[in-house]
Amino acid sequence: MLEIEIDGKQLQVSDGSTVMEAAATVGAYVPHFCYHKKLSIAANCRMCLVQVEKAPKPLPACATPVTNGMKVWTHSEQAVKAQKGVMEFLLINHPLDCPVCDQGGECQLQDLSVGYGGAQSRYEEEKRVVGNKNLGPLVSTDMTRCINCTRCVRFTTEIAGLMELGQAFRGEHAEIMPFVEKTVDSELSGNIIDLCPVGALTSKPFRFAARAWEMSRRKSISPHDSLGSNLIVQVKHDVVKRVLPLENEAVNECWLSDKDRFSYEGLNGEDRLKRPMVKQGGAWIETDWQTAMDYVVRGLKGIRADHGPESIGALGSPHSTLEELFLLQSVVRGLGSGNVDFRLRQSDFSADGRMKGAPWLGMSVSEIAGLDRLLIVGSFFRKDHPLVAQRVRQAVKKGLKVSAINPAFDDWQFALQNQLCVSPSEMSAALAKVLKALVEQGSAALSPEFQALVDSVQVDEQALAIARSLGSGRRVAVWMGNYAVQHQDGVALHALASEIARLSGGRFGVLGEAANSVGGYLAGAVPFGAVSGKNASEMLSTPLKAYVLLGIEPEFDLRDAVAARKAFGAAEMVVMLSAFKFEEALGYADVMLPVSPFTETGGAFVNCEGRTQSFHPVVKNTGDSRPAWKVLRVLGEALGLGNFDYESVDAVRAQILGASGSVDPFRLSNDIDIEPLNPAGVSQGLQRVADIPIHFADPLVRRSAPLQATKDSEAPFARISPATLKTLGLNAGDKVVVRSVSGSATVVVSEDEGVAAGCVRLAAAHSSTWALGSLNGEVSVERI
């Protein structure tokens, strides 16, 4: 510890602290621009000059380490004179365009110039002008305003992991720019808008839409990935104008992914469903709630009477709230059916009934920083979990060694120690090899269920390297990605990965596909437990008479769109509760009930670490739409099911979680009673590897025009490794028809070294590929 005196206050700070950090702990504000607590020190703006005893000149607080006995004055005459001098220099080239600048009212330069700027400039010469850059559809530039603090450059390099911006040229000519003509394509790019202390980088979708002081700031939770980023939703005249991060060090820190930040642009599009609609004699008519609800109640009752309750089923989106999913399953179970599920893209349900709790990360998100070994199994990690990947990226800098086993790799923008790329059908064998290597390293005894499988494989170099890495760690974790969860042998992969974690003395976790992937289990929206029934896949393969679909766009959100359309087409009644009028679904749906997106409803999501995060509506209902929890509550009552008299969404939550409102840790568990595993047959044909691209993952993000214009939203290519392209006689750029057992898709081939041999990586959740049906299985590719 070091002693320091700041503005007359004595304090102790830890070794290696800077004067800036020390000042912050006693609440002494030191003006600054380039300093940011999450970024490296650049010390290039000089705004933070302070007076230090015995120092001949003022020193930059952000870059001056504390020494024992140091005396600092942050607002002495000398300090303020230096700060004012710096401010005068900064304003020399800065335009006086605050009235037309989007940053006005929330600009650090504007704020500090009130405190430190002169009333009049002494500078009369020409100001410099810097050309604007096209950084893509999300970030707008006014580069003349740039004060060259390089926060944006450091962000792309250090946090996003790839230096997409740089400071080119020198001195007066220095300019922030991407490499000539390139855009900033990181999935975290929007954060540079927050970081820019001036109006040089502002939000393109929000441009000129409102002034900072005209909007109210309301807290919310992101409904997208499994992290549950905390949001500030800014609202004017009951319209969401902008979304910013709400700092929460334990969850999203001060960041947001672009998906969290810009998905609001999809809220109020053309196809927003505003009135209840029913299909009569093949034609859709808008109607009132009473009529629509009567229609649904009559339909469901009739189908139950004619075909029995098992002929009714419900599917809920994992982006729905805890309360919505709970009430959905209550309605289904109240009707006497157990057919309810929210695991829409999963294919292996063989662990149902054998799980000890809701699968979760197995640790808290903030513990990631302390890991020293990590194995990720089956994940498009960076795009599926942008901010978790960001945490891993920071941990890698501090010595975390990451290994991954995947059928296809992207650049995760951090170094992977081991990268094992195998086809989908070889994944369980690959895990078994790692397991065998661990056993041979002799840490602990293997559970007997794995013996047959482990005996059937031979340890190879790569498996050995992964086992060595895990074996040498002290704080180890093994995580299942979304791809592994959706894999045809998902349960075997789960069992193997958790055994690998056990033998390497580490923790096992599931990353989670969506905002409420843990919550769905807690809400009981699964076909086992109290009343069991058909799972998401069985509900489509053995068609039912009635379906209730909550927040689902069947072509894109279900594992097999072809089977889904067939099942829904043949059903007597399909009720959709949705915020949007799904174009494709108009053909087979019978009722569309307008329900609120997350901004218009209250509820909670349970994130991957088991954290319950509740939120309130931030704007009023659009049109006649109503929160889904209310709709389901009324539906339950109208069906005469009883026990639906919840007065508030909090009462529903209390029913699920108990009075504490948080998840009892005993309900979270990745343990399953496993049955003996046997070697899986290796597929001989060409296998499809389907990723769910970041901006295709849910109905809201698919409707955000700016996100759909990003590089991440390009129409899917058939991505094939160079060697496999050769055996197929194809070239990058060829137009091909990809055929599966259910249908075909016409796409363009691209060469991708990250894809396992014998595989075609072809994204799902897109209009060009849903006709292929199932997310995996064998496909053929033919040039046209």
Add this chain to the structure above:
Amino acid sequence: MLSPESLKKIDQEIAKYPADQKQSASMSALRIAQQEKGWLANETIEFVAKYLGMPPVAVYEVASFYNMYDLAPVGARKITVCTNLPCALSGGVHAAEYIKKKLGIDFNETTADGKFTLKEGECMGACGDAPVLLVNNHQMCSWMTEEKIDQLLADLQK
């Protein structure tokens, strides 16, 4: 993109640094690339970046920072006149003006015949020899009076 000879030279530069610090060779690599290509096109910069395992914009930062790298084509002879303060006080600006008049071009321009490009330079560490200029980055010329400039241009014309 670059000839085997240039790549060999770049490899020699890379070998001077630890394997995980290839970026230390970026200045040399750019110099070698410019020598071969005459100037640094974006593709050349991107190639060098890839070769060194660096983000292209990081190499662009280097290439655009230093005066001796040319980001646009230059004439056969590039004359860089120092106009920094010490030189300016001892005839540097005048020397530049004289060359401009003789060649009929301004700074950053190339004569119509493609022979000469004129550039403004930064201190070359030879202030005592002012006015100073550089020819093609490598040949340093000191005390450049009008007569000596006439002589130089005549020699370079050949």
